Amino acid sequence: ETVTVAVLDHLEHLALVDFRNAEGVERLQKAIQFADQLHEVNTEGIQPMDSVLEDRCLYLREDDVTEGNCTKELLKNAREKIEEYFVAPPGNIPLPKLEERDTFLQGS
Amino acid sequence: WVPVVGLEIHAQISSNSKLFSGSQVQFAAPPNSLVSFFDASLPGTLPVLNRRCVEAAVMTGLALNCSINKKSLFDRKHYFYADLPAGYQITQQRVPIAVNGSLSYSLCVDNKMSQMVTKTVRIKQIQLEQDSGKSLHDDARSQTLIDLNRAGVGLMEVVMEPDMCCGEEAAAAVRELQLILQTLGSSQAIMAEGQLRVDANVSVHHPGEPYGVRTEVKNINSMRFLAKAVDYEIQRQIEELENGGTILNETRAFDSKLGCTIPMRDKEGKQDYRFMPEPNLPPLILYDARSLPVDMNHQQVVNIDWIRERLPDLPSVTRAKLVELYGILPEHSFTLLNEDGLAEYFENVIKKTQMKPKKVIGWILNDLLSYLKQHALTVKESPVSSFLLADLLNLLEKREISSSAAKQVLEELWKGEGKTPLEIVKEKKLELIQDQKELEQICQAVIDGQEDEVMAIKAGNLKVLNKLIGLVQRATRGRSNPVLVKQILEKKLSE
Numbered sequence: 052e053t054v055t056v057a058v059l060d061h062l063e064h065l066a067l068v069d070f071r072n073a074e075g076v077e078r079l080q081k082a083i084q085f086a087d088q089l090h091e092v093n094t095e096g097i098q099p100m101d102s103v104l105e106d107r108c109l110y111l112r113e114d115d116v117t118e119g120n121c122t123k124e125l126l127k128n129a130r131e132k133i134e135e136y137f138v139a140p141p142g143n144i145p146l147p148k149l150e151e152r153d154t155f156l157q158g159s
Numbered sequence: 160w161v162p163v164v165g166l167e168i169h170a171q172i173s174s175n176s177k178l179f180s181g182s183q184v185q186f187a188a189p190p191n192s193l194v195s196f197f198d199a200s201l202p203g204t205l206p207v208l209n210r211r212c213v214e215a216a217v218m219t220g221l222a223l224n225c226s227i228n229k230k231s232l233f234d235r236k237h238y239f240y241a242d243l244p245a246g247y248q249i250t251q252q253r254v255p256i257a258v259n260g261s262l263s264y265s266l267c268v269d270n271k272m273s274q275m276v277t278k279t280v281r282i283k284q285i286q287l288e289q290d291s292g293k294s295l296h297d298d299a300r301s302q303t304l305i306d307l308n309r310a311g312v313g314l315m316e317v318v319m320e321p322d323m324c325c326g327e328e329a330a331a332a333v334r335e336l337q338l339i340l341q342t343l344g345s346s347q348a349i350m351a352e353g354q355l356r357v358d359a360n361v362s363v364h365h366p367g368e369p370y371g372v373r374t375e376v377k378n379i380n381s382m383r384f385l386a387k388a389v390d391y392e393i394q395r396q397i398e399e400l401e402n403g404g405t406i407l408n409e410t411r412a413f414d415s416k417l418g419c420t421i422p423m424r425d426k427e428g429k430q431d432y433r434f435m436p437e438p439n440l441p442p443l444i445l446y447d448a449r450s451l452p453v454d455m456n457h458q459q460v461v462n463i464d465w466i467r468e469r470l471p472d473l474p475s476v477t478r479a480k481l482v483e484l485y486g487i488l489p490e491h492s493f494t495l496l497n498e499d500g501l502a503e504y505f506e507n508v509i510k511k512t513q514m515k516p517k518k519v520i521g522w523i524l525n526d527l528l529s530y531l532k533q534h535a536l537t538v539k540e541s542p543v544s545s546f547l548l549a550d551l552l553n554l555l556e557k558r559e560i561s562s563s564a565a566k567q568v569l570e571e572l573w574k575g576e577g578k579t580p581l582e583i584v585k586e587k588k589l590e591l592i593q594d595q596k597e598l599e600q601i602c603q604a605v606i607d608g609q610e611d612e613v614m615a616i617k618a619g620n621l622k623v624l625n626k627l628i629g630l631v632q633r634a635t636r637g638r639s640n641p642v643l644v645k646q647i648l649e650k651k652l653s654e
Binding site: 106107111119137138143 | 183189209239295438439
């Protein structure tokens with residue numbers, strides 16, 4: 052069972068990763084196969100564990116103002132700024148459709 | 160056609176600091192001044208849950224008759240947008256903090272206040288989640304300015320099942336939720352400041368058939384627009400289907416200027432949010448009286464029962480109390496609670512006057528409220544305080560002035576010149592004529608001048624008597640007691 056081009060295309064859209072070449076896809080395939088070994092464990096009736104922190108106490112903070120007020124420092128990271136606002140492009144620029152972009156996936 | 164309307168409401172939690180960080184929550188501050196390193200999603204930062212936000216969600220869940228989940232979980236909802244620096248929002252998708260509640264609200268039938276119907280909408284769930292930053296679109300320069308002050312502010316998302324059928328019901332339900340939130344203090348819920356945002360899910364179908372495709376309507380900025388947007392979308396869908404078209408499962412924005420919904424630019428197709436558990440936060444555990452841990456630091460414990468015991472009276476309870484205590488009508492109680500401060504004003508007047516509440520309410524709702532509305536004033540801004548009004552009503556109650564004179568005094572009081580009702584009465588000589596002889600003379604004069612009317616009354620047409628009473632009132636410039644005048648006239652006419 053291989054990962055389909057449709058799924059790879061979907062992943063490139065969503066996560067903006069670039070599989071770049073056949074080797075990249077192969078690496079993904081191998082990773083999935085490796086993880087699939089988990090299915091050998093019988094987990095019927097068992098609640099999934101999603102974190103080893105599940106028995107830890109979730110710490111609750113008091114509702115006090117303790118941070119903020121560091122506009123200058125934050126804006127140091129910005130390539131472009133206007134009057135203390137971060138500047139971003141006008142909207143999300145979606146990845147072009149599979150047919151329209153330059154990716155090795157097209158050939159697959 | 161059966162329209163089906165569900166709502167997703169985001170209410171900003173009223174707290175000093177944000178949901179997962181210690182930066183301040185405040186409307187209209189200098190851009191990016193209320194932003195911590197975590198809010199800006201800088202590496203090496205972690206979320207730390209604000210206790211106050213948890214309490215606000217529990218309060219709200221209890222007020223909406225929900226089951227509170229003693230164990231709830233946090234998840235990440237991924238999508239890319241410039242005002243979401245982390246690339247994901249921390250929310251509660253799998254197990255939210257509260258589920259399966261209900262909200263009762265009232266509607267006027269046919270716009271008549273006297274006929275109110277109670278409806279209920281089921282609350283699917285309430286979840287805690289982060290707000291995003293704000294995007295200011297500058298289309299002219301093809302850029303967007305990002306302010307992260309709002310990023311990370313705590314939100315309660317209240318999901319209402321599709322139990323509503325039109326804009327009026329949706330608006331009434333949201334209004335009641337708003338009052339509840341404000342009463343609890345869990346959110347100030349001011350729509351104009353973005354503290355209460357509503358998205359509507361709308362579909363139509365034929366009775367007996369399965370539900371139709373639904374659209375989501377966003378960008379509704381006020382209660383008024385909510386009803387309009389929902390009703391427009393219902394109409395649009397009906398027309399589209401009757402013309403043989405289909406409804407797309409899409410997101411539409413409400414354009415308040417044009418009064419219609421338009422598709423939002425959806426270049427990216429359906430979103431895949433790739434929900435995953437938030438790995439940095441263990442489950443949120445809440446306790447009640449029975450499960451209270453003995454050895455834990457109190458500050459770390461949220462006790463549902465403790466919160467339940469301290470819930471204030473909800474609007475529905477306050478309304479019922481007002482009706483029972485003062486004998487006013489249910490629709491009056493709605494109006495009293497609908498205006499901020501009006502119920503308090505009413506009760507303050509009651510305290511200071513001998514006039515019966517059933518009479519006082521008329522002055523509050525007809526005279527005071529209509530004046531305030533005409534001049535776009537809030538109760539707090541009223542130039543006539545509850546003390547002044549009570550003074551005036553006392554004069555009326557003691558029969559020192561007539562009710563029309565009282566209205567004249569009220570006119571003067573609105574000017575806010577600092578005069579007391581008694582001073583105005585003296586100034587304008589509005590006291591009721593107490594002298595019986597004087598009244599009899601005036602009545603006689605009116606009788607003498609209205610031969611035709613007198614004949615009609617003597618012939619049995621008693622309604623004409625009211626005209627004579629009116630004439631006496633006019634002659635005395637409102638200074639005669641109509642009951643007394645009627646007695647005198649009747650006596651004279653029977654002689």
